[in-house]
Amino acid sequence: MANPMVRTLLTRGVPLLLLYAVVLAGLNLGLIDDYLMATIATLCINIVLAVSLNLITGFTGQFSLGHAGFMAIGAYTTGLITIAVPTVPGFIAGLLAGGLLAALVGFLIGLPTLRLRGDYLAIATLGLAEIIRILLNNVEFTNGAAGLAGIPQMMDWNWFFILTVGSVLLIRNFLRSSHGRNAIAVREDEIAAESIGVDATRAKVLSFTVGAFFGGLAGGMYASYFYFIKPDTFGFLKSIDILVIVVLGGLGSLSGSVIAAVLLAAISTVLQQFTAVRMILYALLLVIIMVFRPQGLMGSREVSLRIVGRLFTRKPTEPDEPEATR
Amino acid sequence: MTDILRVDMLTRHFGGLAAVSNVGLRLAEGELVGLIGPNGAGKTTVFNLLTGVYPPSAGTITFSRDGRELALGGRKPDVVCRAGIGRTFQNIRLFKDLTVLENVEIALQQNHRYSLAASFFRLPPFARTEALVREESMELLALMGLAKVAGEQARNLPYGDQRHLEIARALATRPTLLLLDEPAAGMNPAETAELTGLIARLRTEFGLTILLIEHDMSLVMKICERIYVLDHGVVIASGSPGEVRANPRVIEAYLGEEV
Numbered sequence: 083m084a085n086p087m088v089r090t091l092l093t094r095g096v097p098l099l100l101l102y103a104v105v106l107a108g109l110n111l112g113l114i115d116d117y118l119m120a121t122i123a124t125l126c127i128n129i130v131l132a133v134s135l136n137l138i139t140g141f142t143g144q145f146s147l148g149h150a151g152f153m154a155i156g157a158y159t160t161g162l163i164t165i166a167v168p169t170v171p172g173f174i175a176g177l178l179a180g181g182l183l184a185a186l187v188g189f190l191i192g193l194p195t196l197r198l199r200g201d202y203l204a205i206a207t208l209g210l211a212e213i214i215r216i217l218l219n220n221v222e223f224t225n226g227a228a229g230l231a232g233i234p235q236m237m238d239w240n241w242f243f244i245l246t247v248g249s250v251l252l253i254r255n256f257l258r259s260s261h262g263r264n265a266i267a268v269r270e271d272e273i274a275a276e277s278i279g280v281d282a283t284r285a286k287v288l289s290f291t292v293g294a295f296f297g298g299l300a301g302g303m304y305a306s307y308f309y310f311i312k313p314d315t316f317g318f319l320k321s322i323d324i325l326v327i328v329v330l331g332g333l334g335s336l337s338g339s340v341i342a343a344v345l346l347a348a349i350s351t352v353l354q355q356f357t358a359v360r361m362i363l364y365a366l367l368l369v370i371i372m373v374f375r376p377q378g379l380m381g382s383r384e385v386s387l388r389i390v391g392r393l394f395t396r397k398p399t400e401p402d403e404p405e406a407t408r
Numbered sequence: 409m410t411d412i413l414r415v416d417m418l419t420r421h422f423g424g425l426a427a428v429s430n431v432g433l434r435l436a437e438g439e440l441v442g443l444i445g446p447n448g449a450g451k452t453t454v455f456n457l458l459t460g461v462y463p464p465s466a467g468t469i470t471f472s473r474d475g476r477e478l479a480l481g482g483r484k485p486d487v488v489c490r491a492g493i494g495r496t497f498q499n500i501r502l503f504k505d506l507t508v509l510e511n512v513e514i515a516l517q518q519n520h521r522y523s524l525a526a527s528f529f530r531l532p533p534f535a536r537t538e539a540l541v542r543e544e545s546m547e548l549l550a551l552m553g554l555a556k557v558a559g560e561q562a563r564n565l566p567y568g569d570q571r572h573l574e575i576a577r578a579l580a581t582r583p584t585l586l587l588l589d590e591p592a593a594g595m596n597p598a599e600t601a602e603l604t605g606l607i608a609r610l611r612t613e614f615g616l617t618i619l620l621i622e623h624d625m626s627l628v629m630k631i632c633e634r635i636y637v638l639d640h641g642v643v644i645a646s647g648s649p650g651e652v653r654a655n656p657r658v659i660e661a662y663l664g665e666e667v
């Protein structure tokens with residue numbers, strides 16, 4: 083086990099594969115019913131949404147209030163393409179096209195607004211998401227307000243696992259590269275970053291575009307699992323839901339976003355039995371958490387799967403490489 | 409010797425205030441020049457104009473590198489930096505939540521790029537470039553006496569070390585002209601003496617031209633070959649330390665303070 087790559091795979095991979103196997107077994111043994119699987123699906127989608135929004139808001143410091151808009155673009159693109167080509171290649175092409183189209187729209191809205199200092203992006207994204215929703219409500223080929231039904235359901239646990247883990251991993255790799263460090267430097271101090279040669283506009287637009295891509299991908303995952311989408315699913319409240327996960331987990335902590343998404347999924351599952359007061363309790367819990375942890379559950383720190391992984395690989399503890407995400 | 413920097417009629421207004429007016433500067437390659445003046449004279453504003461933090465209201469900034477002349481007035485700070493001008497800030501602007509090493513790496517990596525795909529998928533150029541950036545950053549930190557604290561958050565460094573880190577970060581951009589804004593501010597006499605030696609050493613080691621803002625006259629008079637004196641946004645005197653010290657207008661500007 084001298085090879086660090088092998089060790090990394092073991093420490094991080096073992097807990098993940100275990101998680102994969104447990105859910106798979108649960109599905110096969112009938113322990114996970116449709117309702118629970120829908121919760122797991124929502125959780126996976128929320129993780130991708132939160133992690134990609136955290137890239138934009140937590141790591142790059144740019145407030146975006148329209149993440150649901152990118153989700154809508156991805157959902158409709160994937161939906162329409164898989165309806166036309168109801169095969170696995172069609173589905174993969176749909177996901178990619180959805181992500182890329184969202185990225186393109188993100189790039190086009192980011193380029194003019196991110197040049198400016200100040201929170202112009204928040205206003206622009208807010209408007210953009212509304213425009214997308216209104217367009218979808220009124221355009222013929224997306225079936226307007228009635229929504230798009232009969233999307234072939236391609237998403238299953240295998241796909242959720244691959245796409246969710248893959249998205250988090252890719253975003254993490256991005257953040258721990260020179261591209262990600264540029265973005266973090268801009269968040270920390272834009273003038274200082276520029277004074278050492280960081281093209282701040284480029285760094286911000288890049289993060290935003292990458293974030294938009296994964297927002298679109300999450301939309302594709304949603305469309306393909308729930309096989310029915312309508313414009314109002316992707317409204318302002320959805321954008322706020324995602325922002326809540328990010329802030330709750332901690333701006334600038336990927337693991338925080340994942341933990342917060344899991345926590346909120348668990349809370350809303352438990353609260354399901356109190357239908358009448360569910361939303362009140364949910365809001366109350368959020369308020370309580372934010373009063374006691376205003377920096378979010380994780381602040382900007384990260385926990386690594388390695389901690390769990392060590393339990394399995396039983397390597398003597400050794401100093402961590404710095405978790406250099408902030 | 410050729411001029412590395414030529415500034416003519418540089419002017420900047422803030423509302424009705426002329427923070428800098430008609431300033432002219434000449435820096436020959438390899439020179440170490442001081443920029444002094446009372447509080448609010450406009451020294452930092454000159455730096456901010458030179459580095460593109462603010463566009464000038466009027467005037468020209470010409471920077472030459474490798475025999476080519478670049479008009480820098482109104483260019484963005486990152487463009488100015490890539491042209492070859494590095495700077496530090498009077499009010500220390502480190503990335504406080506990042507490590508000492510990361511502060512330098514971010515500056516250094518601007519000259520060592522790899523593709524987006526390489527970063528997403530950790531392709532070979534990623535590992536190769538990261539290793540190179542880390543190695544060069546550590547070398548710079550060692551030179552500045554900061555190697556031991558490479559893993560510390562920048563905010564946890566003592567004040568003097570933070571100033572050193574600002575210089576290390578500026579050097580990491582591989583400048584030919586270095587602008588230092590009060591590098592000795594807040595230092596005790598021993599630290600200031602150490603810094604004086606360091607600046608002189610860096611200048612020869614990196615072949616730098618340096619423009620230095622400083623209130624500590626012992627430092628300025630000791631290492632600067634020439635000095636510009638600014639008051640109310642105007643250059644009121646320039647010349648060798650001896651000439652400037654004897655200039656009545658300078659003495660008046662400092663209200664009889666020991667210059």
Ligand SMILES: Nc1ncnc2c1ncn2[C@@H]1O[C@H](COP(=O)(O)OP(=O)(O)OP(=O)(O)O)[C@@H](O)[C@H]1O
Nearest residue numbers: 422425427445446447448449450451452453454498
């Ligand atoms: N962004 C700004 N907006 C408005 N006024 C400014 C701005 N920056 C500087 N000034 C004003 O310009 C004048 C020159 O300021 P500057 O910071 O350049 O002085 P300085 O010579 O660096 O002084 P010190 O020795 O105190 O650092 C001051 O009156 C200051 O208030």
Ligand SMILES: [Mg+2]
Nearest residue numbers: 451452453498
């Ligand atoms: Mg100043």
